[in-house]
Structures are given as C-alpha cells and as structure tokens.
Amino acid sequence: MTKYSNEFKREALGLAAQPGMKVSQVEQELGITPGLIYKWRQRYRVDENSHALMPSAEREAQAEIARLQRELAIARQERDILKKAVAFFAKEENQRSFASSPRTKTSTQSR
Numbered sequence: 189m190t191k192y193s194n195e196f197k198r199e200a201l202g203l204a205a206q207p208g209m210k211v212s213q214v215e216q217e218l219g220i221t222p223g224l225i226y227k228w229r230q231r232y233r234v235d236e237n238s239h240a241l242m243p244s245a246e247r248e249a250q251a252e253i254a255r256l257q258r259e260l261a262i263a264r265q266e267r268d269i270l271k272k273a274v275a276f277f278a279k280e281e282n283q284r285s286f287a288s289s290p291r292t293k294t295s296t297q298s299r
Contacts, residue, residue: 192220194240195241197228197232198232198240198241200214200215200220200225201225201234202234203218204225204229211226229244231243231244233245
C-alpha cells in the first residue's frame with residue numbers, strides 16, 4: 189500500500205476540482221489507483237484560507253460523536269456510582285435512626 193503525502197493529496201484534490209477535469213483522468217495522469225480521489229474527497233477537504241488538508245465535515249462529525257459517546261459513558265458510570273452511594277448511606281441512616289428511636293428502646297425494655 190502506497191502512502192501519499194498530504195501535499196500530494198491536496199494537489200490531486202485540487203486538480204480534480206478544476207472545471208473540465210475528470211477524476212479518472214487525474215488519477216490516470218498521477219498514476220494512482222482508480223477511485224482513490226473519491227475516497228480522499230470523503231475523508232478530506234482543502235481549507236480555502238490556508239490551503240491545508242483538513243478532515244471532511246463528515247469525519248469531524250464522526251469524531252465529535254465518538255467523543256460525546258465516551259463522555260456519556262463516563263457520566264453514566266459516575267451516575268451509577270452515585271446512585272449506589274446514596275442507597276448505601278440512606279440504608280445506613282435508616283438503620284441508625286431505627287436503632288436510636290424511642291419506640292425500639294421501649295419495646296426491648298418491656299420484654
């Protein structure tokens with residue numbers, strides 16, 4: 189598998205974007221695999237200001253979705269831990285209040 193530089197990809201995408209140029213023609217002239225420019229179009233975009241090769245909007249959206257899914261998984265884990273802690277301390281508090289209630293002392297003393 190040949191690894192192409194970002195500069196080469198940027199130039200190939202620029203050539204293919206020119207009016208009157210066919211993608212297949214550009215691929216043939218550059219000696220690259222047919223269909224590769226279409227894949228690059230899906231993955232990358234050329235920034236109009238800096239002319240740098242950037243991830244496509246779809247790739248950026250996918251990366252953001254993945255980041256948010258990881259963040260949500262962490263938030264759910266934290267929530268579950270807090271639920272267990274609340275249940276534990278509520279149970280402990282109920283046991284303390286039951287043990288110290290006057291009704292409990294009276295019923296045990298009368299026996």
